[in-house]
Amino acid sequence: MRRKLALCAVVSLALFAGACGTDDSENEAAQEPAATEEAQKEITTGEQSEFFVQEDYDRQLEQRTKTPEGPEDKPWEQAIEPEMVDTSEYKAKSASGWNLCFSNAAVDNPWRQVGWRTMQAEVKLHKEIANFRAIDAEAKDDKQISDIEELAGGNCDALIVSPNTTATLTPAVEAACKKVPVIVFDRGVNTDCPVTFIHPIGGYAFGADAAEFLVENVEPGGKVLALRILPGVDVLETRWSAAKVIFDESDLNVVGVEFTDGDAAKTKSIVSDYIQREGEINGVWMDAGATSVAASEAFEDAGVEMPPVTGEDQQDFLVKWQEEGWTTVAPTYPTYQWRTPIIAALKILKGEEVPKEWVLPQPKITNDNLADYVQPDMPPLHYALCGCEDMPGFPGPWQ
Numbered sequence: 001m002r003r004k005l006a007l008c009a010v011v012s013l014a015l016f017a018g019a020c021g022t023d024d025s026e027n028e029a030a031q032e033p034a035a036t037e038e039a040q041k042e043i044t045t046g047e048q049s050e051f052f053v054q055e056d057y058d059r060q061l062e063q064r065t066k067t068p069e070g071p072e073d074k075p076w077e078q079a080i081e082p083e084m085v086d087t088s089e090y091k092a093k094s095a096s097g098w099n100l101c102f103s104n105a106a107v108d109n110p111w112r113q114v115g116w117r118t119m120q121a122e123v124k125l126h127k128e129i130a131n132f133r134a135i136d137a138e139a140k141d142d143k144q145i146s147d148i149e150e151l152a153g154g155n156c157d158a159l160i161v162s163p164n165t166t167a168t169l170t171p172a173v174e175a176a177c178k179k180v181p182v183i184v185f186d187r188g189v190n191t192d193c194p195v196t197f198i199h200p201i202g203g204y205a206f207g208a209d210a211a212e213f214l215v216e217n218v219e220p221g222g223k224v225l226a227l228r229i230l231p232g233v234d235v236l237e238t239r240w241s242a243a244k245v246i247f248d249e250s251d252l253n254v255v256g257v258e259f260t261d262g263d264a265a266k267t268k269s270i271v272s273d274y275i276q277r278e279g280e281i282n283g284v285w286m287d288a289g290a291t292s293v294a295a296s297e298a299f300e301d302a303g304v305e306m307p308p309v310t311g312e313d314q315q316d317f318l319v320k321w322q323e324e325g326w327t328t329v330a331p332t333y334p335t336y337q338w339r340t341p342i343i344a345a346l347k348i349l350k351g352e353e354v355p356k357e358w359v360l361p362q363p364k365i366t367n368d369n370l371a372d373y374v375q376p377d378m379p380p381l382h383y384a385l386c387g388c389e390d391m392p393g394f395p396g397p398w399q
Helices: 023-030 054-063 110-124 141-152 166-177 203-217 234-248 264-278 292-302 315-324 340-349
Strands: 098-104 129-136 158-162 182-185 196-200 223-228 253-259 283-286 357-360
Touching: 054 203, 054 234, 098 110, 098 141, 098 340, 110 129, 110 340, 129 141, 141 158, 141 166, 158 166, 158 340, 166 182, 182 340, 196 340, 203 234, 203 283, 223 234, 223 264, 253 264, 264 292, 283 292, 292 315, 340 357
Parallel strands: 098 129, 098 158, 158 182, 182 196, 196 357, 223 253, 223 283
Antiparallel strands: none
């Protein structure tokens, strides 16, 4: 804490201790800032996202300590503080089985690919599903809007949606809700018309877990680089929103906030540039861990010790973490959530209660539990929290 003190210059060589200054100097001193005033920290993280909601931030950080309800060995069926809703209006006969439909944002990254395989395996567990139709929007908003319209107007008993982006897909989801029961998961939309919205605790919890770790493990004044994937997706925006709050209140110096597009080569190049420009980087915060290993390689190539770089539950990161003894943490956004929409859809079609907001547990991987998640026989891009180990055919489809 820097404090401004009004100092008196001792100008007399007399043998007595006189009063310091004249009346004018006393007036000047009185105009100085109070001794307890603290200098404001310069904010280098930019403006807070329009997605930031203080109430949601507070709730998610608190939910990290809550015990979920549900089967202990099935986190994809658990729920944190559920508020159940009546679904009797959607109860449907299934003489020949139900038709479930799925509008998927994309399978354009390993996380989504692992989740998609897990969802397909979940479908096979339920004989009451006669048909399961899925359309991939290829990460295009306009295509997904068209996909949702087609599915909602077709032979679908229930429609599952994983939105590509939040605001743009909201009108399409609202229109679908008027025709068929809708289940939204993973990313959200700006409407409460879906019967249930399924997700782990959320982006605030993920971003806070990573930021808090860096505050605890990087020396005050240390230089932190923040890496993001893309803008406009609620769960990614809130990851950064939470980190920004924590960094702005800390003694750390955020020297850059950059978008990587989830590309490993681009990530490595950005980190290398910052190492050269800043002289040193003392920590790297990431809103997703798919390119954490690429970030670590930039430090290796520069011949400097790797500082704390946050990751996720992707195997390449976990394995290298274990081998190298890194100082790191892996927040997660479990891919086991891809099982839950299928379970929810069937409950709804049976007229059974479901949580209006189905909040799944969101574990954090640390040095203490790392060994529980390392799976050296799985591909480098496999995500540990798939909840798929006991599913028929494992590990085949996931390899």
